[in-house]
Amino acid sequence: xxxxxxxxxxxxxxxxxxxxxxxxxxxxxxxxxxxxxxxxxxxxxxxxxxxxxxxxxxxxxxxxxxxxxxxxxxxxxxxxxxxxxxxxxxxxxxxxxxxxxxxxxxxxxxxxxxxxxxxxxxxxxxxxxxxxxxxxxxxxxxxxxxxxxxxxxxxxxxxxxxxxxxxxxxxxxxxxxxxxxxxxxxxxxxxxxxxxxxxxxxxxxxxxxxxxxxxxxxxxxxxxxxxxxxxxxxxxxxxxxxxxxxxxxxxxxxxxxxxxxxxxxxxxxxxxxxxxxxxxxxxxxxxxxxxxxxxxxxxxxxxxxxxxxxxxxxxxxxxxxxxxxxxxxxxxxxxxxxxxxxxxxxxxxxxxxxxxxxxxxxxxxxxxxxxxxxxxxxxxxxxxxxxxxxxxxxxxxxxxxxxxxxxxxxxxxxxxxxxxxxxxxxxxxxxxxxxxxxxxxxxxxxxxxxxxxxxxxxxxxxxxxxxxxxxxxxxxxxxxxxxxxxxxxxxxxxxxxxxxxxxxxxxxxxxxxxxxxx
Amino acid sequence: xxxxxxxxxxxxxxxxxxxxxxxxxxxxxxxxxxxxxxxxxxxxxxxxxxxxxxxxxxxxxxxxxxxxxxxxxxxxxxxxxxxxxxxxxxxxxxxxxxxxxxxxxxxxxxxxxxxxxxxxxxxxxxxxxxxxxxxxxxxxxxxxxxxxxxxxxxxxxxxxxxxxxxxxxxxxxxxxxxxxxxxxxxxxxxxxxxxxxxxxxxxxxxxxxxxxxxxxxxxxxxxxxxxxxxxxxxxxxxxxxxxxxxxxxxxxxxxxxxxxxxxxxxxxxxxxxxxxxxxxxxxxxxxxxxxxxxxxx
Numbered sequence: 001x002x003x004x005x006x007x008x009x010x011x012x013x014x015x016x017x018x019x020x021x022x023x024x025x026x027x028x029x030x031x032x033x034x035x036x037x038x039x040x041x042x043x044x045x046x047x048x049x050x051x052x053x054x055x056x057x058x059x060x061x062x063x064x065x066x067x068x069x070x071x072x073x074x075x076x077x078x079x080x081x082x083x084x085x086x087x088x089x090x091x092x093x094x095x096x097x098x099x100x101x102x103x104x105x106x107x108x109x110x111x112x113x114x115x116x117x118x119x120x121x122x123x124x125x126x127x128x129x130x131x132x133x134x135x136x137x138x139x140x141x142x143x144x145x146x147x148x149x150x151x152x153x154x155x156x157x158x159x160x161x162x163x164x165x166x167x168x169x170x171x172x173x174x175x176x177x178x179x180x181x182x183x184x185x186x187x188x189x190x191x192x193x194x195x196x197x198x199x200x201x202x203x204x205x206x207x208x209x210x211x212x213x214x215x216x217x218x219x220x221x222x223x224x225x226x227x228x229x230x231x232x233x234x235x236x237x238x239x240x241x242x243x244x245x246x247x248x249x250x251x252x253x254x255x256x257x258x259x260x261x262x263x264x265x266x267x268x269x270x271x272x273x274x275x276x277x278x279x280x281x282x283x284x285x286x287x288x289x290x291x292x293x294x295x296x297x298x299x300x301x302x303x304x305x306x307x308x309x310x311x312x313x314x315x316x317x318x319x320x321x322x323x324x325x326x327x328x329x330x331x332x333x334x335x336x337x338x339x340x341x342x343x344x345x346x347x348x349x350x351x352x353x354x355x356x357x358x359x360x361x362x363x364x365x366x367x368x369x370x371x372x373x374x375x376x377x378x379x380x381x382x383x384x385x386x387x388x389x390x391x392x393x394x395x396x397x398x399x400x401x402x403x404x405x406x407x408x409x410x411x412x413x414x415x416x417x418x419x420x421x422x423x424x425x426x427x428x429x430x431x432x433x434x435x436x437x438x439x440x441x442x443x444x445x446x447x448x449x450x451x452x453x454x455x456x457x458x459x460x461x462x463x464x465x466x467x468x469x470x471x472x473x474x475x476x477x478x479x480x481x482x483x484x485x486x487x488x489x490x491x492x493x494x495x496x497x498x499x500x501x502x503x504x505x506x507x508x509x510x511x512x513x514x515x516x517x518x
Numbered sequence: 519x520x521x522x523x524x525x526x527x528x529x530x531x532x533x534x535x536x537x538x539x540x541x542x543x544x545x546x547x548x549x550x551x552x553x554x555x556x557x558x559x560x561x562x563x564x565x566x567x568x569x570x571x572x573x574x575x576x577x578x579x580x581x582x583x584x585x586x587x588x589x590x591x592x593x594x595x596x597x598x599x600x601x602x603x604x605x606x607x608x609x610x611x612x613x614x615x616x617x618x619x620x621x622x623x624x625x626x627x628x629x630x631x632x633x634x635x636x637x638x639x640x641x642x643x644x645x646x647x648x649x650x651x652x653x654x655x656x657x658x659x660x661x662x663x664x665x666x667x668x669x670x671x672x673x674x675x676x677x678x679x680x681x682x683x684x685x686x687x688x689x690x691x692x693x694x695x696x697x698x699x700x701x702x703x704x705x706x707x708x709x710x711x712x713x714x715x716x717x718x719x720x721x722x723x724x725x726x727x728x729x730x731x732x733x734x735x736x737x738x739x740x741x742x743x744x745x746x747x748x749x750x751x752x753x754x755x756x757x758x759x760x761x762x763x764x765x766x767x768x769x770x771x772x773x774x775x776x777x778x779x780x781x782x783x784x785x786x787x788x789x790x791x792x793x794x795x796x797x798x799x800x801x802x803x804x805x806x807x808x809x810x811x812x813x814x815x
Contacts, residue, residue: 406801
């Protein structure tokens with residue numbers, strides 16, 4: 001933790017913890033005492049109200065806590081209490097292969113042959129339509145069109161046009177539903193990534209996996225319902241920071257946040273018992289801490305105390321479940337052949353994809369893998385090739401592996417970034433080199449399995465992949481469709497917070513995309 | 519779960535202003551038939567239709583809607599706010615004039631917006647869906663699926679007792695109580711053995727999916743499963759079952775999906791499964807079955 005710049009910043013940074021040991025509002029300088037009193041009375045009221053809202057869950061918990069059982073869920077409805085899903089699900093799990101930084105659609109899935117004859121011509125103003133550009137290209141004197149230097153070919157019975165950068169993914173063409181008309185409002189990475197991971201450009205909202213954990217609970221209670229992994233990068237250019245607000249539980253109880261698995265021998269920090277401490281001692285310690293936390297809850301009534309109890313319990317269960325999960329020694333040679341040699345190196349995208357399959361086998365609801373460094377403003381031809389090489393085989397291997405094990409039907413796999421890129425070159429355009437700026441108006445993603453119709457493409461862009469000409473898919477529509485596959489009606493699946501029925505899809509219109517449902 | 523209070527007129531107007539290009543639409547059907555009539559059918563016609571005509575109003579045809587009630591017209595073309603129909607459906611739930619009345623569910627935001635757009639657009643019988651870009655789609659009316667299993671709710675206490683006794687979960691597939699239960703063992707597969715499957719016999723007709731991957735069940739457990747008449751899907755990945763055991767499943771007429779990944783099952787075990795009348799998927803990766811990659815159709 002960095003030292004807080006503002007006195008309130010410390011409170012904010014510790015809001016998921018308890019404030020008893022922290023400086024209180026009385027310690028703040030230059031605040032009139034009357035205001036402090038008002039603040040504290042509001043605080044008390046907030047706690048009281050939150051406690052009232054959870055009284056019912058507590059009643060349910062009391063029945064769960066037979067004898068020495070110590071599972072605490074007071075800030076979460078008891079399993080099944082939400083009576084979800086609304087309808088029988090198609091997908092039981094999802095694996096989101098997040099390509100952070102945003103792969104260009106021109107070198108991946110949106111084939112634009114007409115651009116080949118327009119090399120270095122100016123982008124017609126009628127196409128751009130006065131759109132405000134980012135500061136990175138707004139000052140360019142011209143917007144010269146940059147066709148893809150990579151070739152495309154059709155693959156499979158589906159006839160998907162796919163770039164030569166993805167020879168492995170081309171083999172699973174008939175399993176893929178390629179969306180070519182996804183769009184967003186965000187034009188910079190952080191708001192764009194937040195919007196696609198949480199449904200809102202502003203931090204503080206629950207991410208998709210947190211909503212699923214909240215609504216559907218865990219299939220395997222020995223593991224978190226929501227797991228995140230970040231991947232080593234084959235090169236580093238314009239790397240975006242990733243932070244846990246992308247996988248936070250927002251206003252949902254903290255136990256719905258993702259557990260981030262680290263690469264290497266210690267996938268969850270501080271999970272192992274130190275020398276001399278055995279499981280029984282650890283159990284007794286946690287029981288004692290939980291009892292203290294229960295007393296704290298009785299006294300203060302902050303529902304997050306119960307989230308803390310639940311997290312201790314999850315950590316205890318993970319002491320057993322995580323070593324088994326991360327022990328790849330029983331994987332046969334065929335696994336390494338499929339995922340490629342990098343899968344043996346912890347932290348690579350290939351390793352993480354294999355881990356995602358193991359998580360899916362064990363029932364983890366939502367696994368999100370981040371692969372960064374797709375942000376190719378310059379030197380795109382060279383760098384996108386490095387990234388494609390990192391992403392291609394493992395993505396193919398994961399889909400193939402899930403399919404042959406009978407898991408793909410109920411596992412939704414998603415591949416994509418946070419926005420698109422421009423058809424014109426950022427910086428100098430040559431026959432061999434160019435860059436592409438951010439472009440929110442259209443981008444491509446693919447999905448497979450989990451009740452999505454395989455072998456189709458949905459949506460169309462114009463010849464410049466600048467504007468959508470058919471079947472736009474807003475991120476809200478994407479989220480509504482994902483929830484639908486899990487049997488959840490996005491319009492009804494809500495959580496009351498700050499006086500509103502908050503939803504992943506927000507309040508603007510969102511549609512399940514019927515045409516891509518299997 | 520969501521609070522379906524109708525929006526205030528000003529909010530509805532703001533929402534209308536905010537409309538973005540949503541669903542692309544097919545051009546043939548009239549907007550009234552495609553969007554408006556289904557809403558009236560759903561919420562209004564039981565009291566204002568062929569059976570009852572409260573206030574001498576019928577809302578079961580375009581002509582009747584435009585004719586109005588004994589007290590006057592319900593719809594003023596072009597003027598939602600001046601239309602009694604729109605006023606009634608946008609009143610607060612506590613207002614005694616709100617429609618539908620008697621505590622029936624109020625119209626959703628999207629339904630209200632559809633009516634508003636239709637009246638604002640002239641309350642036309644002939645305008646087509648494409649004339650209302652940005653109009654919300656109606657939530658899909660799906661034909662009810664056939665019952666998969668008996669209603670589990672009367673057995674809730676028994677189900678909870680079995681869950682506690684056998685350390686398994688018996689989870690409803692959905693809010694539809696006849697969608698059946700999923701037998702879930704992922705939290706502790708090592709504790710699920712043949713005795714569990716035998717012990718679940720009393721509620722077996724409720725189970726439609728059996729997630730048994732990595733459990734300790736054997737052929738003896740499958741003999742118990744042979745009586746689970748409503749079972750649609752069974753996952754036996756990495757269990758000790760053999761060809762002899764899985765043949766016990768050959769009488770399960772509802773069985774659609776069988777996963778035998780990484781089991782010792784061979785050709786002799788698979789032949790009777792292929793004859794199952796409802797089978798769609800048979801997963802055989804990692805077995806000794808000669809046509810090992812069968813995914814089924």
